[in-house]
Amino acid sequence: MYDEYIKAGQIASKVRKSATKRITSGMKVIDLIEWVEEEIRKNGAGLAFPCNISINDITSHYTSPPSDDTVFCNGDIVKIDLGTHVDGYIADTAVTVIVEGDNIEIDNNTSMPGRLDNGNPEVTTSDLEERVELIEAARNALECAISIIRDGITLSDISSQLEETIINQGFNPISDLTGHSLARYNLHSGLQIPPVSTGDTHTLHEGDVVAIEPFVTSGVGLVETLPQHYIYSYLRERPFGESEASKLLKHIQENNLHFPFAKRYFLDLYDEDKLNHVMHPLITSRAIFPYKLLKEASGAMNAQCEHTIIVEKEGCIVTTL
Template sequence: MLEKYEKAGKIAAKVRKQAAKKATAGMKVIDLVNWIESEIKSTGAGLSFPCNVSINQIAAHYTSPPNDDTLLCEGDIVKIDLGAEVDGYISDTAVTVIIEGDNAEPVDEEGNPLKMPGRLDDGNPTVTEDEIEERHAIKDASSSALENVISIIKDGVSLEDIGRVVQETMHSKGYTPIVNLSGHSLEQYNLHAGLSIPNYPEKSSVILKEGDHVAIEPFATNGVGMVNDIPHHYIYSYLRTRPLRQPDAKKLLKTIREDFTYFPFAQRHLMEGYDEHKLNRAMRPLITSRSIYPYAALKEKTDGMVAQTEHTIIVEKDGCKVTTL
């Protein structure tokens, strides 16, 4: 079991490091996402979840839909969140990148504006040097908080103490943790296994124990530290089989049950045999019948910029082992 957690962690860590170098201005998000997922699968591992590439105010749960035109732009603060699974044993890791390079024109070959659902602005933003400097500082607040948490994790550490370290680290740098996002425990075939690892010192008597597997992911922002749902869904999970009337919906649910029983998936993972409109029609009754669960993309409440850093950790008696270094 430990060997498989460690193997999944090494795979994810290697791809994360490569992806952080690969993400440059002018690149389509869908090209980055497809590359990351292909690299993970080329090792024989599976995906713990669709690769998330969440830009600026979007904190989490953005992955490219089919035919995504979203471009990375100079100065973007981009969260790349990915994971691998080996026989159901999971890794989950994230890095924040401040995008560099020359922007591409946000228009197609005919000069029409690109449809870019992964952005909250209209095309290439103008970002000042001061704004870029602050985005680096937000990124540092997130990564420093994770380092400080790792330094205290061992058998018996409380979730309240973990949250306190996150909050104190970020406040010392002038930023705020996002309090309604948290880390989580991991088990075989279970990405969110019960424990929530807070990013502020909520009152809790729960402690971590030797052998626990957890993902720690401090989110830092220059906003108020809360996220709201936005009315777009890009990631889904299988819930249960329900009776359905539509033949296409029945067929699609069978595919989802067979291929994505345990781990979340994206709409683009289901394109074989469908065009985008046909797939949308087939998915609607699956959502309304609660056969599948749609995860809303999450945006910082006051449009603050957001950074995320994440490692998967195995709790030991006198410390911890980070599988995703």
């Protein structure tokens, strides 16, 4: 078991580090996402979830839909969140970067669902300085939390450490985005580890596996749910007769039973318009669950850092360093 967790973590770390070197202004988001996902497979792991790329005030749950024209712009603060698994044993990791390079001219008619602005945003020196500080605050909070993890620590101890570190650096934790426990074939296996103190006395023990992922913002520290959704997970069997919806649900059961998936995964079965039509009854019947796009509620910039950790008697193993 440990060997699989370690291998998944090593692959996730390698791909994460390489992804930060590839991102540049003018690059399409879908090109980076597809590169990340292909690199994970080439290195011998499976996808624990679609690669998430969340720009500026978007916090999470964005992955490219088919035909995504979203591009990165100079000064964007971008969360890259990726997950791998080896035989069901998961590594979940994230990093935040600031995009550099020359912006390209963007057609006003271009559809960019991965941005909540129209592209080419004006970013001042003061803006950039704050974004650098946000990333540093998230990184410091994660490191401080990791430093205290050991057998016998409570979830509240970890949450309090995250909260104190973030606030002392002049920012707010996003309280409703939490770390979580991991299990084989189970990305969110029951425990939640928020970046604010909750008084949760649940104790971690040697061998437990958790992902710690503080989100840091200059805003109110809450998320707002948007109507768009691009990531899904299987929930249950539903009767659809001999329809295309039934065929797609069977395909999901056979290929995406345990881990979240994206619409992009099914473009070899249907074109984009047909795919939207076929997926609609799966969503409305709750055969599959849509993860709606999340943004910081006050529209503020935010940063995320994340590692996967195996608890030991006197410390922990960080699998995704």
